[in-house]
Amino acid sequence: MPYKPGEAADRIGVSIDTIRYYEKIGLLHGIRRDSGGRRVFSDDDLGRLGLLRCLRDSGMPIARLRRFAELLQGGEDNADQRAALLEEHDREIDDKVAQLRLEQERVREKIKWYRSVHGQ
Amino acid sequence: MPYKPGEAADRIGVSIDTIRYYEKIGLLHGIRRDSGGRRVFSDDDLGRLGLLRCLRDSGMPIARLRRFAELLQGGEDNADQRAALLEEHDREIDDKVAQLRLEQERVREKIKWYRSVHGQ
DNA sequence: CTGGGTGCTGGAGCGCGCTCCAGGTCAAGC
DNA sequence: GCTTGACCTGGAGCGCGCTCCAGCACCCAG
Numbered sequence: 001m002p003y004k005p006g007e008a009a010d011r012i013g014v015s016i017d018t019i020r021y022y023e024k025i026g027l028l029h030g031i032r033r034d035s036g037g038r039r040v041f042s043d044d045d046l047g048r049l050g051l052l053r054c055l056r057d058s059g060m061p062i063a064r065l066r067r068f069a070e071l072l073q074g075g076e077d078n079a080d081q082r083a084a085l086l087e088e089h090d091r092e093i094d095d096k097v098a099q100l101r102l103e104q105e106r107v108r109e110k111i112k113w114y115r116s117v118h119g120q
Numbered sequence: 121m122p123y124k125p126g127e128a129a130d131r132i133g134v135s136i137d138t139i140r141y142y143e144k145i146g147l148l149h150g151i152r153r154d155s156g157g158r159r160v161f162s163d164d165d166l167g168r169l170g171l172l173r174c175l176r177d178s179g180m181p182i183a184r185l186r187r188f189a190e191l192l193q194g195g196e197d198n199a200d201q202r203a204a205l206l207e208e209h210d211r212e213i214d215d216k217v218a219q220l221r222l223e224q225e226r227v228r229e230k231i232k233w234y235r236s237v238h239g240q
Numbered sequence: 241c242t243g244g245g246t247g248c249t250g251g252a253g254c255g256c257g258c259t260c261c262a263g264g265t266c267a268a269g270c
Numbered sequence: 271g272c273t274t275g276a277c278c279t280g281g282a283g284c285g286c287g288c289t290c291c292a293g294c295a296c297c298c299a300g
Contacts, residue, residue, distance in 0.1 A: 004246085004247085005246080005247065005248095006246070006247085015288085015289075016246095016247080017288070017289055017290075018287090018288065018289085020248090020249090021287080021288060021289085024250095035296095036247080036248085036295070036296050036297075037247080037248060037249095037295080037296085038246085038247055038248075038296085039247085039248090051226075051230065054223050054226050054227070055223075055227070056287090057219075057223055058220055058223035058224065058227065059220075061286080061287095062286075062287070079234040079235070079237045080234070082230075082234050083231050083234035083235050086227050086230055086231045086234070087231055089227060090224060090227050090228060090231065093220050093223070093224045093227070094224075096220065097217050097220055097221070099177075100178055100179075100213055100216065100217055101217070103174050103175075103177055103178035103213070104178065104210060104213045104214075106171075106174050107174065107175070107178065107206050107209060107210050107213070108210060110171065110202075110206055111203050111206045111207055111210065114199040114200070114202045114203035114206070115199075115203050117199045124276080124277090125276080125277065125278095126276070126277085135258085135259075136276095136277080137258070137259055137260075138257090138258065138259085140278090140279090141257080141258060141259085144280095155266090156265070156266050156267075156277080156278085157265080157266085157277085157278060157279095158266085158276085158277055158278070159277085159278090176257090181256080181257095182256075182257070
């Protein structure tokens, strides 16, 4: 259950530098240390890191990630606010996908055009 | 049919600086100039700029955009290569959308979790 | 007991894609 | 004729999200 920094990084698929960076800028609170000052990650820590990474990968900017991290910190009674923030992000993913599909449509029309010209 | 820089920028939805930047790095060739050295855009120029912008917005990095721009420059007989490049981009859009949908699934499960806890 | 591997910190550096700026030119309207 | 405003150039600067580095500490294997 306790993971060393390298293990944690491997499991989540980020670099140790990224983990340190996330801790430094306040995305990842409460990581314990061993006697030598090294980070020790719990399953819960990995869960949080993985979620943050998922949000980041799906386009959430760091500033907003930070607000989410604060909610994670701030008591148990804000599940509502966490859910609300994630729901907004969910909508933003929908928007982004819709936008991508529009652009893809244009790309596909251009492909058709090039393919139709191709015979000549 | 001929557009001034400001008009061109407005129509495509980019800044004049972006247009100059694109020209400078070789994305936009053959923009004519008036007697005073100012850019004059044709409908064709706007079409190319719009397509480049669409590719950029859908995630194509500048380096690849440049290769596409070279194909646009290089004769009429490379419609095949243009189409191939765009088809690869089309697949990449599909991949990105698929990835986003996976991440969205995780986000939605977390929302459900928070909402289920919420009553307590 | 020593060498290598892993980790620590603070801070500098980087890659991308613009964006801004200084200093100048030109064209049109008053 | 003079002002205003859009545009020009080369080059510096920026915001984001890491990534790398120097210099040091610790721990375990041989």
